[in-house]
Amino acid sequence: MGRATGARTRWGRIAAVTVTVVVCLGYAPIAMTELWPYARPGAPALGEWLLGRAVSPEFVADAVRDRTGPYTRSLVPLIVHSVLGGLLMLLGPAQLLSAVRRRIRLHRAAGIAYAAVVYVSMAGAAVYLARTPPGEAFSGAAFWIVLATILTGTVLAVTFGILTAVTGLPDLHQRWMLLGYGYLMTAPLLRLEWGALPALYPGLDLQAVNRVALMHLGALVVLGALLASRALDRRADHPFVTGGWCPAPVLAGAHLAAVAGLLWLGRGFLEHGPEGRRLLLAHLVPYVVIAAVLHLGAARAARRGAGWAREEWRTHLVALCLAPALAAGTEVVCERALGLDPLTALVAGAGISSGFLAFAANVVLSLRVLHGREAARRRSAPAVATTSSTATTAASTATTAP
Template structure:
């Protein structure tokens, strides 16, 4: 009997991402059309009304008429180009994997310009919309603004990395950029799935649950993709660790203390607060276990570079609850938000921002390694060579005569 062939997890993940992107592209492109032209098709709302309920959709989008029409052109640019990015992303990934260099470079230029144009439309919309008038309130507005900044910065760092000949860092930053973009289709999936898991939720409540973990989830996916494409066991110039066990232990203790305070804050808020807390804690615990097990496995296999990258991201993940709690307090006092809204926003942006910081530290690690190797080469070439010792004088030639000649 022949055993069934095992399907690689990477291939399944790639097919799933491509399918989500291709399915979401027309939804994104037509999302804002009904606000510009009466009766225009909105594929996403049509599907949502038939998978959940028409009442669920009408209640959610009835309040969007005013804010969307106030910034209609920027939103049209953002949504149409956002759909185009959903198509360009798989093209970029597949051309990089298959080493179609010229096509990858050409589509990469289009991708970068599209990111900037689409995010410019989103920035104009956010600038013209008060946080209280945003979809699902100020916490959602703050999360959208953070994702926008992260998307633009990661795309910019990816461009700088390829211009300075760091292809591995270029790959990491662009995958992180696309991870931020993937929050849009994943949010739509939660619009459909969560009302079936927790009946009676409004779309506003679904949004609040989703922002508690979407940033963390997409950044973890970008990291898994980066590590799957990078099979190097070592990186030139990278020795030791910037995150030794004492640093990791301190980060874990700090994160545990912050989590205890976050749980204590959410528990008195009833069923709604408990749902928000679970939406944050469960993905955080899953991500922690993935990073912890991966860095241990890399250490056992002797893959020093993989272990270092996993560990740097693990430290950042452990510190994210402390960062989120601090951000919540800052937002509460600076923007005069109520504590529940401030904590929802702080926890929503913490995972994504710390993953961005971890990617920046990984980039510095690689750049420092190259600089270290360069200095070592310069030191080797500048080191004076020992003076050559004089060659020994040749020995005098010996004349050999035949015995008969000597007797004569």
């Protein structure tokens, strides 16, 4: 049984790494050439060429017209962002493979390069967002809000990844870097949805396709980061973590919050006719599937007595349960404080909630580990002090003895 489980785990890791590498290597040249036509009309762009053949040239032409104005005002920062974004698609797998194969020097060098490129690339995106009013952004205000959230989350995740590496917490370093890379994976996955969703929903323009994608992309990428973390960390227990911060009452309360939040979102989306029903379905089906995966992971960990794995699954499950409530609250804030229309506010709330709360779950897990390490250090300090005092007394006695 143990050998079969180990084989499944090994093949699961191989499959995950293979898919990641293929997607990233395929997207890198698309990202690097995406903005060439805006700088020089008629210049080749691999992404536009592929999308035109997957959907239609008219679909691509509409997308280009939607972006020309806002992109032209910030073309240089966006080119920096897209070219370096393509480079990140290559550096990410290099980091992952060097970590799996324990090539420490290569991993450290790739990590330094990756962090530097993240900061510069995200700075280019920040300039674009600062110069572009939300209502004028590509695909509207909801897309602007989600992009700003992804940018912030990526920069903070990489920063926390650096800090945990420097402070000697490799397990937390791994989780933060995977989460940050998960946020970046929204870009290639969005392009895949550009090619796939028009076949499912004929006649939708790119802005409508983007709204559908925003309903679940954030939840999918943070689930991918969690699955990768669990695949790389097979420990049953953590040396610094005991007990649990997610007992049954907390889980029950989180599930009640999930039901209330989903009812609020459902009522809001259903008020907007066919588009609202389409968006609700795009949000609800992946949400239920992801919740089932988290429940199954926690149950399996409990059966094999893996306390640390169970706690991580449960923490992320609580975060997912709270996501609809956060989305509902964000919808109210966006509508009343930012003046967005109700549907755009709903899309923005649903688009950022899962990614934001997965970040919060990582913060909770990090605090647990830091608290446990500090408690362990304090427990060992008196023993060290007692040993030192005993040694000093013995030395003094030996010195003064006749």
